[in-house]
Amino acid sequence: MQSGKMTISQAAKREWPAKLTKVLCLLVIxxxxxxxxxxxxxxxxxxxxxxxxxxxxxxxxxxxxxxxxxxxxxxxxxxxxxMPDDELLWRASMVPQRPGKIPIPRTPKVAFMFLTVGPLPLAPLWERFFHGHQKLFNIYVHSLPAFEPDEAPSSVFFGRHIPSQEAKWGDISMCDAERRLLANALLDYDNERFVLLSETCAPLWNFTFSYNYLIKSHYSFVGVFDDPGPFGRGRYNERMLPEVTLQQWRKGAQWFEVNRELAIYIISDMKYYPKFQEFCRPACYVDEHYIPTMMYIEFAAQLANRSLTAVDWSRGGSHPGIYGHHDAQQYLNRIRGDQGCMYNSEPGHICFLFARKFAPNSLGPLLQHSSF
Structure with missing residues (x-):
């Protein structure tokens, strides 16, 4: 063909890239x-x-x-x-192995762990106590499994109930509930101090004072003492040997406060728990002996040897005195005035941050005369 005119094959070559592009678009896009x-x-x-x-x-x-x-x-x-308890305790027992300071920003928090039967009748008092301090605390509630909480979404207790199981007074299931609370709280690495409370407990001081008292303490607050009588050493079983001797057997208040190191040890324990589970049964009330004895054997130098929760046993009987509408404030004032305790090895300090047992009808007077 003449020069300047395109052959059929040349035209096809020119059109081929455009057609290929269309095909690719149809396939690729x-x-x-x-x-x-x-x-x-x-x-x-x-x-x-x-x-x-x-x-x-x-x-x-x-x-x-x-x-x-x-x-x-x-x-x-x-x-x-x-998670079932075995998995929960396993996960909560994990600790960093690398030495040195924590490499991430962290504000130490206090875990307030409520061991309850059902509702929290003093919740409005606690709401006032916690108000404005959300970045410094976490709340965990262990109630009976059948209980259905109905807190308002605005409540600090809303959604704070952990998966629970039945806990019976004086039974190993009570210690299981305590370990369950600790384990759930340990999942949050910001939690540094762990306080066990009940639905009948009330705070004595404002949150700022209580927080500083706990975070700055060099010791954990576990009641530990040697009771030589029938309700102390009289409950000891020789089959506790060799893990626990009679000389190591201790008694103490159920309502403890511990730092993170001790909390991890409690939920990780496989040495003492089986002995107490098998050989400390009513009338050996395991919740009065398991943690006090174990803490005394393993961490005696780290304990203040007292509870931060005041309880009145002066009325006699197998349970502490209960205070209601007419005498709750008098009891509270009496406890607040006790400043005969050691704090970080210095004498003359406030002994208690909390008190129990308060009846539901004590709420009015407690709210009226609270210091926060």
Missing amino acids: PGMLIGLVTSLHFMDYFRDGLLQSFSGAPVQQEEHDIHVHMLGSREYQSFHHK
Whole structure:
């Protein structure tokens, strides 16, 4: 053909790149779209898988809407797991092995652990106590499994109930409940001090004073004493040997406060727990002996040897005195005036931060005369 005119083969060559581009677009772009949709679906599946791994159950839409902002957080893991006790204690017992200071920003918190039967009749007093200090504390509530909490979403107790089991007075199940509370609290690495309380406990001082008292203490507050009588050494069983001797046997208040190191030891213990489970049964009340004895043997130098929760045994009987509407404030004032205790090896300090037992009808006077 003449010069300047295109042959058929030359025209085809010129059109080929454009046609190839169209073909590639038809093939690649849909594939990319499919891949993108698949990726988004996988991300959604992966997100829900994480949620399900924490809760142990399929994720409900309403639960996702409420808690998606806590995905992967220590807070979410602490309150929405379905772990059995063995797994919970195992996870909570993990500690960093690398020496030195913590390399991440951390504000030490106090874990307030409430061991209850059901409702918290003094909740309004505690609400006032905690108000404005949300960054310095966490709350954990262990109630009977059948109890259904109905706190308002605005309450500091809302959503703070941990997976629980039945706990019976004087039985090893009471110690199981205490260990369960500690383990759940240990899942949050910010928790540094751990206080065990009941639904009949009331705070004596404002939050700032109580927080500083706990965080700055060099010791943990576990009541430990040697009772030579029938309700002390008289409960000892020789089958506790060789782990526990009669000379090591101790008694103490159930209501303890410990630092993180001791809390980890309590939930990790496999040495003393089996002995107490088998050989300390009523009338050996295990919650009065297990932690005091174990702490005395392993950590005597780290204990203040007293509880921070005041209890009145002066009325006699197998249970402490109960204070109600007419005498609660008088009892509270008496406890507040006790400044005969050692604190960080210095004498003349306040002895108690909390007191029990207060009846539900004591709430009015306690609110009226509270110091916070």
